[in-house]
Amino acid sequence: MYNLLIGGAAGQGIETTAAILEKFLKRSGYHVLTIRDFMSRVRGGHNFSLIRFGTEPIRSHSDRLDGIIALDDETVHEHRDQLNETGFILGDSKLSATDDRLIKVDMAGMAKELGNPRVSGIIAVGILLKMFGETLDGAEDVLGTFVKQQYLQINQKALEQGYAIAEKRYEHLDGKYSGWMLISGNHAVALGAVAAGLRFYSAYPMSPSTSILETLAALGDEAGVVVEQAEDEIAAINMAIGASYAGARAMTGTSGGGFSLMVEALGLSGMAEIPLVVIDVQRPGPVTGLPTRTEQSDLRFVISASQGEFPRMVIALRNQEDAFYQTMRAFHLAEAYQIPVILLSDQYLGDATATVEPFDPTRIRVADPASSYDGEDEYLRYRYSEDGISPRLIPGKTKHLVAIDSDEHDERGWITESAEVRTKMVDKRMKKIEGFRRELLEPDMIGPEDFDTLLLGWGSTWGPIAEAVRLLNQKGQGRYAALVFGDVYPLPQKLLKEKAAQAKRLINVEQNATGQLAGLIREETGIVCTDSVLKYDGRQISAEEIAARIRKEGAK
Amino acid sequence: MSTETFCTYETAWCPGCGNFMILECLKTALEQMGKEPSEVLVAAGIGQAAKTPQYINANAFCGLHGRALPAAVAAKMANEKLTVIVNTGDGDSYGEGGNHFIHNIRRNIDIAHFVHDNQIYGLTKGQASPTSVIGLVTGVQTDGNFNEPLNPALVAIACGAGFVARGFTGHKEQLISLMKQAIAYQGYALVDILQPCVSFNKTNTFAWYNARVYELDESYDRQNKAAAMQKALEFGDKIPIGVLYHEEKSTYHQKSEVLKQGVPLLDRKTDPALMKRLIASYI
Ligand SMILES: Cc1ncc(C[n+]2csc(CCOP(=O)(O)OP(=O)(O)O)c2C)c(N)n1
Ligand code: SF4
Ligand SMILES: [Mg+2]
Numbered sequence: 001m002y003n004l005l006i007g008g009a010a011g012q013g014i015e016t017t018a019a020i021l022e023k024f025l026k027r028s029g030y031h032v033l034t035i036r037d038f039m040s041r042v043r044g045g046h047n048f049s050l051i052r053f054g055t056e057p058i059r060s061h062s063d064r065l066d067g068i069i070a071l072d073d074e075t076v077h078e079h080r081d082q083l084n085e086t087g088f089i090l091g092d093s094k095l096s097a098t099d100d101r102l103i104k105v106d107m108a109g110m111a112k113e114l115g116n117p118r119v120s121g122i123i124a125v126g127i128l129l130k131m132f133g134e135t136l137d138g139a140e141d142v143l144g145t146f147v148k149q150q151y152l153q154i155n156q157k158a159l160e161q162g163y164a165i166a167e168k169r170y171e172h173l174d175g176k177y178s179g180w181m182l183i184s185g186n187h188a189v190a191l192g193a194v195a196a197g198l199r200f201y202s203a204y205p206m207s208p209s210t211s212i213l214e215t216l217a218a219l220g221d222e223a224g225v226v227v228e229q230a231e232d233e234i235a236a237i238n239m240a241i242g243a244s245y246a247g248a249r250a251m252t253g254t255s256g257g258g259f260s261l262m263v264e265a266l267g268l269s270g271m272a273e274i275p276l277v278v279i280d281v282q283r284p285g286p287v288t289g290l291p292t293r294t295e296q297s298d299l300r301f302v303i304s305a306s307q308g309e310f311p312r313m314v315i316a317l318r319n320q321e322d323a324f325y326q327t328m329r330a331f332h333l334a335e336a337y338q339i340p341v342i343l344l345s346d347q348y349l350g351d352a353t354a355t356v357e358p359f360d361p362t363r364i365r366v367a368d369p370a371s372s373y374d375g376e377d378e379y380l381r382y383r384y385s386e387d388g389i390s391p392r393l394i395p396g397k398t399k400h401l402v403a404i405d406s407d408e409h410d411e412r413g414w415i416t417e418s419a420e421v422r423t424k425m426v427d428k429r430m431k432k433i434e435g436f437r438r439e440l441l442e443p444d445m446i447g448p449e450d451f452d453t454l455l456l457g458w459g460s461t462w463g464p465i466a467e468a469v470r471l472l473n474q475k476g477q478g479r480y481a482a483l484v485f486g487d488v489y490p491l492p493q494k495l496l497k498e499k500a501a502q503a504k505r506l507i508n509v510e511q512n513a514t515g516q517l518a519g520l521i522r523e524e525t526g527i528v529c530t531d532s533v534l535k536y537d538g539r540q541i542s543a544e545e546i547a548a549r550i551r552k553e554g555a556k
Numbered sequence: 557m558s559t560e561t562f563c564t565y566e567t568a569w570c571p572g573c574g575n576f577m578i579l580e581c582l583k584t585a586l587e588q589m590g591k592e593p594s595e596v597l598v599a600a601g602i603g604q605a606a607k608t609p610q611y612i613n614a615n616a617f618c619g620l621h622g623r624a625l626p627a628a629v630a631a632k633m634a635n636e637k638l639t640v641i642v643n644t645g646d647g648d649s650y651g652e653g654g655n656h657f658i659h660n661i662r663r664n665i666d667i668a669h670f671v672h673d674n675q676i677y678g679l680t681k682g683q684a685s686p687t688s689v690i691g692l693v694t695g696v697q698t699d700g701n702f703n704e705p706l707n708p709a710l711v712a713i714a715c716g717a718g719f720v721a722r723g724f725t726g727h728k729e730q731l732i733s734l735m736k737q738a739i740a741y742q743g744y745a746l747v748d749i750l751q752p753c754v755s756f757n758k759t760n761t762f763a764w765y766n767a768r769v770y771e772l773d774e775s776y777d778r779q780n781k782a783a784a785m786q787k788a789l790e791f792g793d794k795i796p797i798g799v800l801y802h803e804e805k806s807t808y809h810q811k812s813e814v815l816k817q818g819v820p821l822l823d824r825k826t827d828p829a830l831m832k833r834l835i836a837s838y839i
Contacts, residue, residue, distance in 0.1 A: 027839075145837070181838040195831055199821050200634060219834065221813040224824035226633050231659035235626040238619065242627030245617060246597070247822035248634035268620055359835050361828070394822065395615035395631075396638045399594050403609070403616035406602065414610055415618070 001054030002132070002170065003062050005079055008071025011043045016146055017069070017121035018049035019353075021128060023142050025053045026182045026355055028134050029175035033058040033463075035540065036351040040207070040291040046074050055175040058355075059463035060543035067131075069124055073097045088131075088169070090124060110161055116151070119158035126162020133172035136163055177355050185323040185349035185460075188359075189253075189279060190215035192327030194223050195361035199248035202228045202239040206255045207291050208347035209281035213253065233258035237265040237278065245274050245404060247369065247394035249331060253279040256298045257287065263305045266340050270310025272404040273382070273390070273429070275334035275369075277327070279343040281350045284538045293538030294347040296459055296511040300519065302342050303489040309426070311337065311433045314489035316344040316459035318444070320354045322486055328364040333439070336367040337432045338392055344488070346511070348540040349460035369394055380411040384424060388431030433490065440492040445499070447473065447481030453550075454503035455482035456496075456529065457510065458517050460540070465509055467543030472550060480550075482509075485517065491524045500527045509533040509546055561587050563613035574725035574751035574762070575604060578672055579611055581728060582643065585735035586614075596639045599628035601653060603645035603679045605672030605751070622652025629665040629808075635820050636809055639739060640667040647677045650686040650706055657708075661715040661744055665808045668738040668745045671708065674753035675760045682756030692759055708748045709788035709800050713781065718805040719745035720784070722797045724769045725752065726762060730797065737799065743807045750795070765795070772798030779803060 006018050018034055026032045030053040039045035050061050065082045068075060068089040076089060076097035083089065089099055093106040105127065111120040122143075129136065136159065143155050183191075190212050193201070201220075203213045213227065220227040226248075230236035233254050240250040254262065259280045269276040280302055284295035296316075303314055313333055317323045323345065330341040370391045373379045379400035383390045390411075395402040403413030408425060410416045444462065447469040457465045462484045472480040483499055485492070500506060508518040508529045513536040518529040533549050535541045562583040569575050586596060596614040600606035602621035609616035615638070619627045624644045632640045642649075649657055649671045676694075677683040683696045686706040693700045712720045719741040723731040731749065738745035750769070752762040776798070777783060784801035809815040 179839060181835065183838045187838070191831075191834055194826055194834070197826050199824060200630065202630065223826060223830055223834075224814055224819075224821070226812065226814050226821055228630075228633075230626070231655050234623065235656055235659070238623040238626035239630035241619070242599075242617070242630035243634040243821075245627070246631035246634035246638065248630075250630075250634075264620055265623065272619075358839065361831055394635075395597055396595055396635050397822075401593060401613065401615050403618075405610070405616070405618040406620055407618065413616065415607070 001052065001056070001058070002066045003050065003052045003064060004067045004069065004128070005048050005050050005065050006069040006071070007046065007048035007075030007079060009044045010039065010041050010047050012071045013118065013121045014047055014049055014071065017125060018051060020122065020142060020146055021125050022051050022353060023145070023182060024125070024129060024134060025051070026180070027138060027142065027178050028172070029178045030054060030173070031056065031058050031175055031177045031355045032182060032353070033061065033355070034353045035061045035348065037539070038292045046078060048075065048079070055173045060467040061540070062542055062544060069128070070095060070097070076102070090127060092120065105165065111158065114154055114158055114161070116154050119155055122155050122158040123162035126159040127166040130163045130166035131169045133168050133170055136160065179358070180355050181358050182353050182355055183320055184211070184351055184353045185317060185320050185345055186211040186281065186351065187215050188320045188323035189317070189327045189343070189345065191359065192324040193251055193277070193331070194219065194225065195324070195359070196328040196331035196364070196366045197249045198225055198251055198331070200226050200240065200243035200250040201252065202230045202236040203253045204230050204233045204236050204258055206258045208283055208350045209253045209255050209279065211350065212279065212281070233261040234265065237262040241265060241269055241274050241276055244276055245395070247397060251277040251279070253281065255281050255283050256285050256301070259298065259302065259305070266312070267306035267308055267310060268406050269340040270306070270312060270429070271308070271406055273338035273392070274404065275338055276340040277330045277334050277343065278340060279345060282344060282346040284536065290538040292347065294511060294540050295536060295538060296346055296461070297513070297516065297536070298344065299458070299488065299516040302344065303520070310429055312340050312342060312489070313436055314342045314344060316486055316488045317349055318459055318462035318484060318486050319349070321356045323349065324359045325364055326486060328361065328366060332364065332366045333436060335369060337436050338389065339432060344459055346460050372398060373400055381413045382409060382411045382425065382428070384411060384428055387435050388428045389435070437490055440490065441487045442492045442495040443483040443485040445481065445483055445495060448479055451479045451481035452503065453478055453480050453505040453507065454499055455480065456506060456508045456517060456521065457482060458485040458488050461509055461511060464541050464543045464546055468546035468550070471543055471547040488517070489520070491520060493525055496521065496527065497525060505530050507531040507533060507550060509541070511535050511541065561613065562593060565611045567611050568607060569604065570755045572754040574674065574753070575608070575672055577725040577728060577731070578643070578670065578749055578751060579608060581731045581735055582608070582641070582670070583612060585732050585739065588732070589736055589739060591639055595637065596641065597628070597631055599624050599631065599640065599642050600644040601648035603648045603677070605643060605645035605678070606648055608643035622648055623656065624648060625653060625656040625660045625669070628667055629660055629663060632665050632667055633808070633815065634822050636815065637820055641739065642667060642669045644671065645678065646671055646673040646675060646687050647685040650708055654686070658711070658715055661712055661717045663808050664718065664743045664805055666742050666744070668735070668741070668747070670735065670738070671746070671748050672751045673708065673748050674751045674757055676753050676757040678753050678756055689759060707788060707791060708746070710785060712746045713784050713788055713801050717746055717801070718743045718803040719799070720788070720801040721747045721799045722750070722795070723747050724750040724765055724797050726766050727769065727771065727797060730771055734799065743805050750797070768793060768795045769797045770794060772796050772800070
């Protein structure tokens with residue numbers, strides 16, 4: 001397994017360099033995981049991508065580096081301590097930093113000579129491919145996905161020149177992942193939505209959710225999806241609800257700040273029973289917080305957001321595969337139960353690219369609204385029923401009229417203040433929870449059955465926790481396992497109760513300061529975590545850090 | 557009330573309220589245009605005016621205070637075959653929903669927006685609205701409103717609306733005609749309707765409006781934007797009613813790559829072959 005860091009200032013092209021390199025490595029068979037750490041600025045600052053690759057599935061990033069690609073001096077200074085003794089730093093001759101491990105190449109000069117200073121990053125990719133024993137097979141195809149046709153030739157040349165001047169240093173390892181996908185959480189969400197039949201996406205740009213909006217916009221024309229940039233998040237969610245009411249499968253996406261503005265309309269989806277999928281790609285709050293960084297601190301907020309009481313479901317995305325399949329499933333649940341379904345992701349997962357088996361959209365069935373009403377009695381949008389679900393017709397697609405109201409309403413959808421109707425309507429809506437409770441997916445159980453310490457997590461810490469369990473069981477005392485929740489609200493309790501009863505220690509691992517999952521578990525089940533590993537500095541916890549903090553005991 | 561297709565329901569409005577006339581004109585307009593109830597969507601926010609969808613035999617969307625427009629335009633994007641009409645209050649449209657008012661003019665989606673402009677918050681029992689006149693004393697504006705009233709027609713023309721009209725509940729035939737023109741207009745059409753609130757606005761009464769309004773006649777050039785803005789500014793001793801501004805503009809549906817293909821959005825399907833290609837592009 002190898003671990004590389006590409007660092008530099010914003011605007012220096014780290015993004016493209018990393019994207020091209022990771023694609024080459026994945027295509028040659030490696031399992032690749034790339035995480036992205038940026039500052040909230042367009043120029044300058046210090047940004048980096050960490051590319052980890054090997055022949056076994058990679059779940060977590062690591063802070064121990066085999067190589068650094070430094071586009072500026074700061075990268076060398078910031079990260080040299082993480083570099084292995086035998087590691088290397090690849091930098092431009094311009095750099096003033098000194099280090100025994102530093103290989104300086106006049107990449108800027110070479111790029112200038114080629115006629116475009118911007119190709120120096122590609123020269124670096126060429127050098128790296130040679131160092132790692134790769135070939136340049138299929139280079140044109142890889143480059144073609146990232147650079148415009150007219151720049152293809154010069155990039156190809158840059159790649160070849162870099163390759164030519166370098167020497168092989170590492171052995172190529174044979175992996176079996178060349179036919180797999182390399183995709184970020186946000187892109188996987190966009191694909192999942194389209195696979196589920198998304199027709200309408202409205203959003204207001206907000207990091208780190210914006211790449212969902214952009215990905216959908218890029219494919220919207222071809223896929224038949226209206227992608228609308230709303231004037232604010234209140235408009236975004238009300239538009240999605242209006243479109244869904246009228247029969248177009250709809251979704252909106254944002255981060256915590258925008259979600260705060262959407263809160264009232266979330267209740268409209270609940271009250272009027274209009275299917276809606278909302279994704280909150282979390283970043284550290286409160287308010288503007290750390291705009292481009294990661295956190296899991298909106299759980300308590302989204303499970304209780306909006307006044308009053310109504311059924312909702314919250315699904316935390318754990319990895320890029322979840323991002324695709326759970327997005328599809330969210331559309332199914334929203335339609336089947338006529339509820340809002342909230343997806344929780346975060347910057348780490350949204351921006352990180354991972355290697356996944358090609359998605360199979362046929363794996364998830366997505367319900368459709370009723371196409372006709374053939375009951376003997378009058379059509380009633382909110383007819384009382386056994387399971388609380390009433391026939392949802394699409395206005396204009398039937399001779400029946402479809403009336404919805406944010407006021408409490410009767411079966412027709414007309415405003416009412418009757419005490420009896422009010423009680424029956426609340427009961428009707430709440431009854432739907434019983435239905436989707438039966439569809440809840442239990443958390444992922446990771447590790448051996450004979451554990452004594454159980455870690456509890458949710459969402460994007462799935463990868464780091466999974467690898468931490470492996471590290472902890474490799475050496476050290478005790479046996480470790482973990483439960484990582486995807487469906488998180490309502491909370492699935494079966495496996496939790498069973499495994500918690502067996503555990504001597506229960507440790508919640510979360511990217512927040514208050515242990516929100518632990519709090520929810522305590523509230524719902526009375527199960528109390530004995531220790532916690534919490535991190536809220538805006539940087540994703542690694543497997544090594546989890547393991548180290550647990551070994552250090554106390555684990556506070 | 558006379559019309560049959562769009563029925564008559566019991567309302568919760570005060571006797572003598574201008575809303576009754578607006579409702580009657582709306583039903584008449586729809587009937588005269590030969591619309592079927594099932595092809596009509598009447599959307600609203602929250603307020604007295606916003607109860608209109610409950611009192612008419614059509615599809616009804618009573619959403620959130622201030623948020624009628626986003627939901628209504630999106631419903632039109634989802635299904636272009638729906639005739640979408642927003643009937644809602646001045647507070648709803650210009651106050652709580654002010655941002656949506658401006659930006660949906662820019663979108664130019666083919667809907668009609670009928671604002672029941674009583675220059676007051678009716679449902680919440682009489683506070684100043686964005687169009688309340690200076691000096692209006694209310695339970696909140698205890699020293700009299702001293703904020704400049706918004707001129708909705710002027711704002712709409714300035715933002716690029718292609719159909720801007722002002723109506724009055726005392727001029728029934730004209731109001732029906734304005735509604736029909738607004739519904740027929742291809743694009744966003746605003747009719748700001750002067751609507752007396754007998755319970756809470758004791759300043760802008762029926763008599764107050766009636767003494768001031770005059771109908772724009774044939775000689776008025778409704779296609780001259782500068783002149784239209786001048787006319788819109790007239791809101792004092794004399795108040796012009798009629799179509800203030802009219803311009804043909806391309807609509808959102810005509811400009812959107814997805815919608816211009818003519819297949820209603822809700823009838824489209826995701827092509828499995830495209831899905832395959834998208835997945836392959838990440839390999
Ligand atoms: C978010 C929110 N804020 C406030 C209210 C209370 N409210 C309901 S209607 C209304 C104003 C109504 O005024 P207008 O839109 O002019 O309608 P009218 O009753 O005059 O027809 C207000 C403030 C609400 N329902 N929702
Ligand atoms: S309060 Fe005013 S606007 Fe509302 S129904 Fe009564 S008269 Fe009409
Ligand atoms: Mg009003």
